[in-house]
Amino acid sequence: MSEHEDVIIGLEIHIQLTALKTKLFCSCSSDYRGKAPNTHTCPICLGLPGSLPVTNEKAIKFATRLALALKCTINERFYFFRKNYYYPDLPKGFQISQYNRAGGKAFADRGVIEIEVDGNIKEIQLNRIHLEEDPARIVHEGSITTSPHALIDYNRSGTTLIEVVSEPDMRSPAEAREYLKQLMSIVQYTEICDPNLEGAFRVDANISIKGHDRSEVKNINSIKEVENALSYEIKRQKLAIKRGAILIQETRHWDGDKTISLRTKEFEADYRYFPEQDLVPFETDEQFVDKIRIKLPEMPKERKERYQRDYLLNEFDAGILVLDKQIADFFEEGIKLEKSFRPEEYKLYCNWLMNQVSRWLNENNTNIANTKLKPEQIVDIVKALKENVISSKIANSFIEEMMKGTSIQEIMKKSGKKVISDENKLESLCKEVIKENPKIAADYKKNPKAIQALKGKVMGKTRGQADPKKTEELLKILLK
Ligand SMILES: [Zn+2]
Structure with missing residues (x-):
């Protein structure tokens, strides 16, 4: 049994469709990086009353590509839902997302990613992938805990995200790392997102120790940081359990060294999901999917x-x-x-x-x-x-x-560096080295490995330029 047998990890990854030129429900440019704040906005992505969203068909095509690559089952008819919560980065007071209950369906269900850790191959099952809009970007001066105020840039508001939700199948930070590596690679191959762009690949990690409540560490930006945050959480939770503390379901923030409690976790009912009545249900059929399947790289x-x-x-x-x-x-x-x-x-x-x-x-x-x-x-x-x-x-x-x-x-x-393979030159160098190192040369008779030390001296004299194979052969002959 491995040391992490009782560890349960599930990951939710938000992948921003950076290859998509416009936002999910409006025609604003989704290329917000490095642009002046609040210049890529319109009434739809600012959530002004009376504005009506229209679904970007290309986003559905991109999602289909990823769903096929991850071997998901694509649902032929799906709705968007409103996920209600109040936060300054969400101008409408709700996020247009998807919900797989109350008659709702995710864009696609199931799917699988194969990983290999220490020579063992393991399949990590996916629960679903769904589409949603990205909230605006909140910028903190300094850090989230010390900044006196927050700035909001709505350029990101409404850009397209695909959320990939895994089953809680991972048992160690190393497995989570490999899962992320493989997913990132697949995403890169589908050419829907450049995962190297800042903020294009964001991870929420759910982690618990068997029999205890889980914590969710939000918005971690790199694979290395996910691994570090998970290792930290495993230690923290195990120590708390050992001390007899009761862990509560909560959302935590990773600051690079430790996780900090942000709030006790909202439960699904808190979001009051209901269908987005401004958008018609979206339908895909076999023909639509096949056209994309053929072009899949x-x-x-x-x-x-x-x-x-x-x-x-x-x-x-x-x-x-x-x-x-x-x-x-x-x-x-x-x-x-x-x-x-x-x-x-x-x-x-x-x-x-x-x-x-x-x-x-x-x-x-x-x-x-x-x-x-x-x-x-x-x-x-x-x-x-x-x-x-x-x-x-x-x-x-x-x-x-x-x-x-x-x-x-x-x-x-x-x-001026190239291999010295001239035999005469090499031979005189080898002789020189043998003469200068009589002890090593004598040692060679009992210990054939001593030749490596002599070879190293020749390499040293030539600043690494002596042909190593020829040098060794010549030394062997000269030492006979
Ligand atoms: Zn817009």
């Missing part, structure tokens, strides 16, 4: 299988490579440039993207599309490594320059 799982089949990548490498669509697209562009590659080179190409490039992107908190890196640079570095023109150590030292878009040829010229 390749999903990460299929792409992974194709990479295993066509490039003979192993399952682990292929799985990581396809996760970020931008990286996978980049891989494919390079592959198309170079027809002479064989499995060994594909693997090297993949490793370079997964290790050197991904590490650099993480460290610089950016994504590959924002850099000047081009697929032909990776192709060239793979070729240079393969032909032994440079060592992997030298290649690794090129990453900064590569990210600036400098060609491999130019970097090699500028740095």
Whole structure:
């Protein structure tokens, strides 16, 4: 039994349809990021009396795409409902959303996301996905707890959200992390949302310890933060139970270090859901769904299988490579440039993207599309490594320059670094090192591993430029 067997986690993820140009019920631009506050508004998204919403058909098409990708059952007829609550970011006093009770239906039911943690594959079931409008954006000066006032920007009001509600199937923060990674990847592949945009992917995490009431941690913005917030909540709740406290159902805020109680959780009855009578029920049929199904792009799982089949990548490498669509697209562009590659080179190409490039992107908190890196640079570095023109150590030292878009040829010229494979030169270097390190050389007779220390000295003398394979061979001959 794992340490988290009694932990119950369910996630509600709000995905903003950033690829949709207009809002869900009006024709205002939904591209609000970086725009002057309160400039993308109209009577509908400001909720003025007498204004009438009209459903954006493209939003329904986008939702259908995601529902198909997540293997949900799409409901042929659905209504919008009013979810009533009072909050300054909600000008109408209600949010147009969906409700799967009282005769209402979500956009789509069920669905599944497959995850893998520590080699174990697990299916996380979805409860439903539904459509709703985003509230306005409240801006706090400093932090939510210390700001003296709140500013409201209605540009976001009425933009389209799809909420993906999971069943409480996850048992650990690591499972939640993998679930989010897979969902984010699928969303990216459907091209309905750029999940990297600030606020485009927002998570509410429900968490409880078996037999106790749950808390809901609201609006967490990154996968790492979700994992941290969940780990914190597990500790907090378990400690409270140990001390004999009674946990109450409540909404909490994650501030980056800890969760803070915001309010005791509203119950569904508090929202007084009822059908939105200003909107007619929406109907989809098989024909409508099929048209979208045909155009559905390749999903990460299929792409992974194709990479295993066509490039003979192993399952682990292929799985990581396809996760970020931008990286996978980049891989494919390079592959198309170079027809002479064989499995060994594909693997090297993949490793370079997964290790050197991904590490650099993480460290610089950016994504590959924002850099000047081009697929032909990776192709060239793979070729240079393969032909032994440079060592992997030298290649690794090129990453900064590569990210600036400098060609491999130019970097090699500028740095003057390339592999020394001239046997005479290497031999005299090896002799020198053996002479300078008699103790290690003597040790080699009892301990063959000592050769690595000598090889390291040769590499050091050449600033990593000595051909490692040849060096080792020469040392072995000289030490006989
Ligand atoms: Zn509007």
